[in-house]
Amino acid sequence: MLSLYPLQSSKRCAVIGGSGFLGRHLVEKLLGKGYTVSVFDIRQSYELPGVTFHQGDLCDKQALLTALQGVSLVFHCASPAPASDDKALFQRVNIQGTQTVLQACTEAGVQKVVLTSSASVVFEGTDIKDGREDLPYAKNPIDYYTETKIEQEKLVLKACDKEKGLLTVAIRPHGIFGPRDPQLVPILVDTARRGNMKFIIGDGSNLVDFTFVDNVVHGLILSAESLRPESPICGKAYHITNDEPVRFWDFMSDILVGLGYSAPRYNLPYTLVYGLALLLWLLSLLLCPLVAFKPTFTPMRVALAGKHHFYSCSRAKQDMGYKPVVGLKDGIRRTVESYPHLRHGA
Ligand SMILES: NC(=O)c1ccc[n+]([C@@H]2O[C@H](COP(=O)([O-])OP(=O)(O)OC[C@H]3O[C@@H](n4cnc5c(N)ncnc54)[C@H](O)[C@@H]3O)[C@@H](O)[C@H]2O)c1
Numbered sequence: 535m536l537s538l539y540p541l542q543s544s545k546r547c548a549v550i551g552g553s554g555f556l557g558r559h560l561v562e563k564l565l566g567k568g569y570t571v572s573v574f575d576i577r578q579s580y581e582l583p584g585v586t587f588h589q590g591d592l593c594d595k596q597a598l599l600t601a602l603q604g605v606s607l608v609f610h611c612a613s614p615a616p617a618s619d620d621k622a623l624f625q626r627v628n629i630q631g632t633q634t635v636l637q638a639c640t641e642a643g644v645q646k647v648v649l650t651s652s653a654s655v656v657f658e659g660t661d662i663k664d665g666r667e668d669l670p671y672a673k674n675p676i677d678y679y680t681e682t683k684i685e686q687e688k689l690v691l692k693a694c695d696k697e698k699g700l701l702t703v704a705i706r707p708h709g710i711f712g713p714r715d716p717q718l719v720p721i722l723v724d725t726a727r728r729g730n731m732k733f734i735i736g737d738g739s740n741l742v743d744f745t746f747v748d749n750v751v752h753g754l755i756l757s758a759e760s761l762r763p764e765s766p767i768c769g770k771a772y773h774i775t776n777d778e779p780v781r782f783w784d785f786m787s788d789i790l791v792g793l794g795y796s797a798p799r800y801n802l803p804y805t806l807v808y809g810l811a812l813l814l815w816l817l818s819l820l821l822c823p824l825v826a827f828k829p830t831f832t833p834m835r836v837a838l839a840g841k842h843h844f845y846s847c848s849r850a851k852q853d854m855g856y857k858p859v860v861g862l863k864d865g866i867r868r869t870v871e872s873y874p875h876l877r878h879g880a
């Protein structure tokens with residue numbers, strides 16, 4: 535068995551989706567830790583000394599094989615944006631594409647694959663309090679993103695095979711935020727600028743997890759470095775959060791007020807807003823051949839805004855010594871400071 539892991543100490547890795555929000559933060563940290571990094575992505579969004587970029591689609595095995603030459607560790611952080619809500623695209627990239635990534639890793643002799651999954655794989659619109667990894671996958675996922683993230687995680691965990699020399703692990707972050715996030719803060723500010731952030735969905739007491747990006751990066755690297763044939767983490771999923779559940783509407787208000795907007799004040803009944811969001815979503819499906827419109831209040835966003843969804847990190851603490859490196863308050867401050875262009879009046 536020893537000969538199967540000759541590159542255990544190699545610091546050559548690839549980040550698939552390395553041009554994205556999380557991927558780029560991960561690349562920067564890996565460089566700081568002395569890794570040599572190849573980025574594989576359909577786009578190149580920056581340049582950095584020490585990083586080799588390979589532009590390509592992860593569904594293209596030949597392109598992947600070129601990027602994976604001599605690589606022993608792969609971080610898979612690529613996915614279409616949840617907001618696209620494009621079923622065919624999610625299935626092609628998250629399911630077929632992940633199968634292709636695993637085949638390419640096997641053929642290229644990669645030894646470790648770390649997947650960025652999502653805690654949402656167990657969320658189906660009902661309260662989750664201190665959820666552990668043994669919760670079943672959502673039977674009725676609310677959107678195509680979640681549906682395909684479930685299949686993606688199953689594929690990666692099933693591929694873990696000590697005999698063949700491929701070790702895999704899935705990290706499930708929740709609500710990642712931080713500098714350069716293209717999603718949470720920009721959507722929030724856009725909604726506020728259109729005058730639609732006056733309302734609180736439900737009574738405002740629901741607790742949720744938001745995770746500062748550095749903590750996710752820390753969890754990803756920790757899992758990669760803990761992944762060895764004898765380690766308990768092989769083939770398992772791990773929640774990685776800030777481990778500081780917060781009221782959803784307090785978190786939103788802190789960001790909005792920090793950027794100079796007013797905090798939401800008026801409560802609306804959850805069922806009413808969820809019903810309206812469902813109706814709008816159905817309308818957008820029916821009308822899509824005629825007019826393309828993407829509602830801001832999707833059923834998934836309303837469920838995330840009105841229900842409890844926070845997760846236990848005790849498995850990650852126990853098996854790999856995980857502990858968040860940046861607290862929530864500090865993370866919010868650093869995030870707000872990083873968006874001068876989104877400030878009220880800017
Ligand atoms: N942002 C969050 O709150 C969050 C939470 C939990 C899990 N995740 C997961 O973390 C990962 C990274 O998310 P992010 O927020 O950085 O998203 P992002 O959109 O910023 O980055 C995703 C990257 O994947 C690339 N990509 C998409 N399709 C590709 C393809 N076919 N081939 C190659 N590259 C492709 C994109 O170009 C992009 O650079 C995703 O897997 C996502 O599901 C994100």
Ligand SMILES: CC(C)CCC[C@@H](C)[C@H]1CC[C@H]2C3=C(CC[C@]12C)[C@@]1(C)CC[C@H](O)[C@@H](C(=O)O)[C@@H]1CC3
Nearest residue numbers: 616652653654707708709710718721722725835839
């Ligand atoms: C219009 C308002 C009601 C809310 C505006 C903010 C939202 C855009 C974000 C609040 C929670 C966010 C979130 C995600 C996307 C952006 C929000 C809905 C994810 C669904 C993105 C994909 C991840 O995998 C999910 C996860 O499990 O971490 C995110 C959950 C939180």
